[in-house]
Amino acid sequence: MSILEVKDLEYAYSRDSIVFKNINVNLEEGKMYAILGHSGCGKTTFLSLLGGLDTPTKGEILFNGENIENYGLARHRKNNVSFIFQSYNLIDYLTPAENVSIASKLPPKPILEKVGLKDEEIKRNVLKLSGGQQQRVAIARALASEAPVLLADEPTGNLDEENANSIINILKDCSHKMNKCVVIVTHSKDLAKQADVIFRLWKGKLQIEN
Amino acid sequence: MGLLKRSFLYLFRKWKISILLLLILFMVVTLTLSGIAVLNAEEQKTEEFKEATGTSFSIERNYGSGEMETDEKGNTYLKSDAITEDMIKEIGSIEGISGYNATVESIACVLKDGKYIPHSKDDLVGWDEVDSHTMSITNINSKYSNYFISNIFELVEGEHITEDTENSIIVSDAYAKKNNLKIGDTLTVVNDPQNDDPFVDVKIIGIFRVITDAVDDSDGKKIYDLAAYFEYNDYVFLSNDLANKLYVNYDDAGNGVFDVVDFYVSNPENLDSIIQEVKSIKDINWKNFNIYADDEVYQNTEESVDNSSTLIISLIVIAIIVSISIINIIVFMSIKERRREIGILLSIGKSKAIIMFQFIIEMMIIAGIAFTGSYFFSKLIAGNLGKAFGKVAESVIIQNEQVMMVSVIGISILLAIVILSCIPIMKRKPRIILTKM
Ligand SMILES: Nc1ncnc2c1ncn2[C@@H]1O[C@H](COP(=O)(O)OP(=O)(O)OP(=O)(O)O)[C@@H](O)[C@H]1O
Ligand SMILES: [Mg+2]
Numbered sequence: 001m002s003i004l005e006v007k008d009l010e011y012a013y014s015r016d017s018i019v020f021k022n023i024n025v026n027l028e029e030g031k032m033y034a035i036l037g038h039s040g041c042g043k044t045t046f047l048s049l050l051g052g053l054d055t056p057t058k059g060e061i062l063f064n065g066e067n068i069e070n071y072g073l074a075r076h077r078k079n080n081v082s083f084i085f086q087s088y089n090l091i092d093y094l095t096p097a098e099n100v101s102i103a104s105k106l107p108p109k110p111i112l113e114k115v116g117l118k119d120e121e122i123k124r125n126v127l128k129l130s131g132g133q134q135q136r137v138a139i140a141r142a143l144a145s146e147a148p149v150l151l152a153d154e155p156t157g158n159l160d161e162e163n164a165n166s167i168i169n170i171l172k173d174c175s176h177k178m179n180k181c182v183v184i185v186t187h188s189k190d191l192a193k194q195a196d197v198i199f200r201l202w203k204g205k206l207q208i209e210n
Numbered sequence: 211m212g213l214l215k216r217s218f219l220y221l222f223r224k225w226k227i228s229i230l231l232l233l234i235l236f237m238v239v240t241l242t243l244s245g246i247a248v249l250n251a252e253e254q255k256t257e258e259f260k261e262a263t264g265t266s267f268s269i270e271r272n273y274g275s276g277e278m279e280t281d282e283k284g285n286t287y288l289k290s291d292a293i294t295e296d297m298i299k300e301i302g303s304i305e306g307i308s309g310y311n312a313t314v315e316s317i318a319c320v321l322k323d324g325k326y327i328p329h330s331k332d333d334l335v336g337w338d339e340v341d342s343h344t345m346s347i348t349n350i351n352s353k354y355s356n357y358f359i360s361n362i363f364e365l366v367e368g369e370h371i372t373e374d375t376e377n378s379i380i381v382s383d384a385y386a387k388k389n390n391l392k393i394g395d396t397l398t399v400v401n402d403p404q405n406d407d408p409f410v411d412v413k414i415i416g417i418f419r420v421i422t423d424a425v426d427d428s429d430g431k432k433i434y435d436l437a438a439y440f441e442y443n444d445y446v447f448l449s450n451d452l453a454n455k456l457y458v459n460y461d462d463a464g465n466g467v468f469d470v471v472d473f474y475v476s477n478p479e480n481l482d483s484i485i486q487e488v489k490s491i492k493d494i495n496w497k498n499f500n501i502y503a504d505d506e507v508y509q510n511t512e513e514s515v516d517n518s519s520t521l522i523i524s525l526i527v528i529a530i531i532v533s534i535s536i537i538n539i540i541v542f543m544s545i546k547e548r549r550r551e552i553g554i555l556l557s558i559g560k561s562k563a564i565i566m567f568q569f570i571i572e573m574m575i576i577a578g579i580a581f582t583g584s585y586f587f588s589k590l591i592a593g594n595l596g597k598a599f600g601k602v603a604e605s606v607i608i609q610n611e612q613v614m615m616v617s618v619i620g621i622s623i624l625l626a627i628v629i630l631s632c633i634p635i636m637k638r639k640p641r642i643i644l645t646k647m
Contacts (some may be wrong), residue, residue, distance in 0.1 A: 012596075048640075051557070053556070053639065054639050054640070077557055077559040083558075088555070090550075090551070092551070093220050093223040093224055097220070102554075
């Protein structure tokens, strides 16, 4: 059964600059989705709407059948979704472990180890971690969340191929083993191929790619 | 992780900003509290001074108007209106006038048990009535006599002469000691026994002490100076009724008329308006009287008080403005820098109110420490700071209500600074906050 239903979604900055419109899609638990598209086509905007960081110009998004605006956007962000952003994901005065703990009561250390951080790195000031290490802390925070939907905006942008693959595998486990609905925005076709369903955002439309 | 823990982690890990804010707040609050305490001491001193000196105006018989006349006994006196008791009562009832006094200064011999008694320093040997003359002053309200107002004398026992007092006398402690006098004793006074003047019995109702030898400048203006012949300890104050009883042989002294009356005004600021009111009384012919304000002393102190108060207030105001500006910039910049944090906290479902509340808690923790520190520190230094402005250290006191007031106002300003600094970021949608990072 679909956990997120997107109905007739439209987003415009102004009358003349419509980013996308008439998007209808159902997203299910236990599946990993990839969204491809050229730069500036509206991928981040779409993900933000799914996560309740912004409100659509038209249409609605349902979570388990309930309109997320009625449910409360802050509440939706707290209980239903977790995010991994394109960049700058961390609070700078907190350690990696504390950054993971802000959204979850689970012990942060095993999760940070799972994404490949060493013992010493876990206690370091986050600003003294490399871009890739910072990104893995952000992924750990999303993994620590119990929210059933995980939205990731180019989570592997800063990572080398080896690390990128391991992260993708973790996210795949997240959907298949932990039964989450994982949505990844990426530029990489290779990574997209790991997903169960691939979408392409093209000229304001969301199409399934084979 | 809870709100409070995040607040403390921020304050500790960003300790440079925390310490900076703490120090600025500490300095400005200490300065404000100590400054207010000094101002209070200043004000209190002025109040006491005003009460002590009083501000007065005097109404004087105009010797320049009217003609002199000589009666059948050969005494010369002024024909024009004198100041009457009714006139004094009418003026004295004007609102804002705290009291008045009119005196007739003369000399009187004093007897006890029918015998003339000596001066405070003189010997009893070879005593006669001429040596027994004292400087005698009749008073309507001896409390408002120049001698008491100017702190030359101080009443140490008994009570002052008032309008209702009759047949009463106040003597000095030295005079009383010399002649074994005490409150309640009866004496007899006579103006001039060789001129068939009457003898009148009086009761001692008060004893004064000479506290300064200050010379009354106004004496210099008098035609002749009785006071120069007498020691202060040989002054006696007589109730007003005695003027009529003692000076029966002299037409213009006594009979309820006076040459000069002093009126005391409770609030010196009202002096001018009260004088105007007095001048507008219709049934007084102002051709025959002069009226003049005597507030020179008040004006001088008021000016010096104003000068140092203005300095202190300026210092406080400048310190407050400068520190509020600096704190405002620091808080605004640091919140702007926390845009990323705000975005992340929003994305994990914290509400804007909660995030703002965290910033407020952080500020309140700093303010709490700074204000408490300032409170104790100002208590320590306020006295010394007061000394710099010529205050007695003990009179400079940090009052709790003022600490409360400064805290409430200070905390409100800090709250406003935090909230206003948050608004430019908080009014945006979470996605915009996150994408602008
Ligand atoms: N505040 C804004 N006002 C007007 N247009 C905006 C604003 N923010 C973004 N856009 C435009 O909206 C479009 C979609 O932006 P979005 O960030 O969703 O693209 P994206 O697909 O995520 O691109 P990228 O792959 O580079 O991250 C872009 O053309 C962008 O220029
Ligand atoms: Mg994007």
